[in-house]
Amino acid sequence: MKERSIGFRRNIDLVVKALSGLAALTGIAFLVWILIVIVVKGLGAIRPEFFTQLPAPPMMPGGGLGNAILGTGIITTLATLIGVPIGLMAGIFLSEFGRDSFLAELVRYATNILMGTPSIIIGVFVYVIMVAPMGGFSGYSGSVALAIIMLPVVARTTEDMLNLVPDAVRESALALGAPRWKATVGVVFRAARTGLVTGSLLAVARVSGETAPLLFTALNSPFWPRSLSEPTANLPVTIFNYAMSPYVDWQAMAWGSSLLITTVILGITVLVRTILGRRKTT
Amino acid sequence: MITEHTAHEPDPNPQPLSGTGDDSLPGSEPIKIETRGLTFHYGHQQVLFENNLDVGANRVTAIIGPSGCGKSTHLRVYNRIFELYRNQRVEGKVLLDGRDIFHPEVDLLELRRKVGMIFQTPTPFSLSVFENVAYGLKLHYRMGRGEMAERVEGALHRAALWDEVKDKLNHSGTALSGGQQQRLCIARALAVQPEVILMDEPTSAIDPVATAKIEELIHTLKKDYTLVVVTHNMQQAARISDYTAFFYEGRIVEFGLTKKIFTRPDRKQTEDYITGRFG
Incomplete structure (x- = not known):
């Protein structure tokens, strides 16, 4: 040896x-x-009119993407209003009530699959269940598609965050004579609140750049958003269209939109990190 | 409205209880909780076997025994907190003031108001010191701000915490030291006017100085409340309790006056555990 x-x-x-x-x-x-x-x-x-004006025809000076910025804001807000509450409730079920029951395991498994589903499939799905029956592209269907993508993200982070709250805290509230729902809302939720906020913010960040689902639902529009039952302008699809166009000024606009979306997502992520970092020190 | 708990001075020298352990001696003490034939299963595993135990009113009863002997499980039956989890089965009787706590007409929330609980690690809620104590009060009573403030202050006084927190009632309860957090939990439990306080190893996560304060507190609390304390610390059991139950493998091996258990136990097993031969 x-x-x-x-x-x-x-x-x-x-x-x-x-x-x-x-x-x-x-x-x-x-x-x-x-x-x-x-x-x-x-x-x-990125100039002031980028945020305030409607798009100009190709090769014409000026113009902006105010409509797409506003549209993305509205679609994402509505998606958040749909996706976050349902996701939170699902997360509460998984962590507080379902736990290791068969139904909870099933929901958890389904959530994982939904999380891994390519977003274009969700777009096509919403096209089939909403756009086709309603007879046209709409901002609403865009919000629904994004909400479906948010749902599993919010549900799982909610479950994870609630699981971080020790059982002894739940038991303490119940041992004082609190009914189960009051213990969950008043004590468990409060203990986990920073986590819940960050989970929801991450879900927003996750969908704010999604393009494929909007391509099949909200589509795009050169006008200001008037009603969500019509095709609605939004940044991701605008980037897609403008970047593919032969016009140099449209391509520049696409770069501007990319910068805006990236900055927003980066901003949300940094915010999340700050919130989480602050929690550790308290 | 809350009627103030009437304090009466119990006989400073605990007497043998009727019914259990010392059958030879006639019992003379009032009994708060009477447990008969209590068995407990986690799934298919039986963890408590035919437990019989009498908890004396306004006394401190210590439950000792090696890890995994069922001490906590036994304690967690008294306020039915174990029902939070699935796959558990309990049989036998637990009578609080002579009434079966498992009777279908028992109001579970009211039972838990009467039977408070303190846990191994302090569990302050993510609320201010004031709101922590007010939490239970708000669950069970309606009252104006003035009365609420009075009750919170009263509870903090009784938990010997008032002087330390009176200037930071609006600070987060989670920012207090470990010992203070545990006394905050005690104040929170006292605020709802319980009759019994269960403590599940209340000092095992706390430093010795803070532990001494809590032991002192336990001593003063028994004037108004009945206490059942699970502890793995035998010296602590000897210091704080009037009665001691020794658990081993889900059975109550011996139960009686603490003085007697620690000086001349009847069972060899008890003696071996107390003298540190196992456990």
């Missing part, structure tokens, strides 16, 4: 460290690259 040389082991160690470090850097490098490109190309389009 021969001893293995320490030098050989040290070299292997060094190689593994270097490779894993390189792999990590690659991931970060792409993110930084994307951010740089978006900022460099998009910053030029």
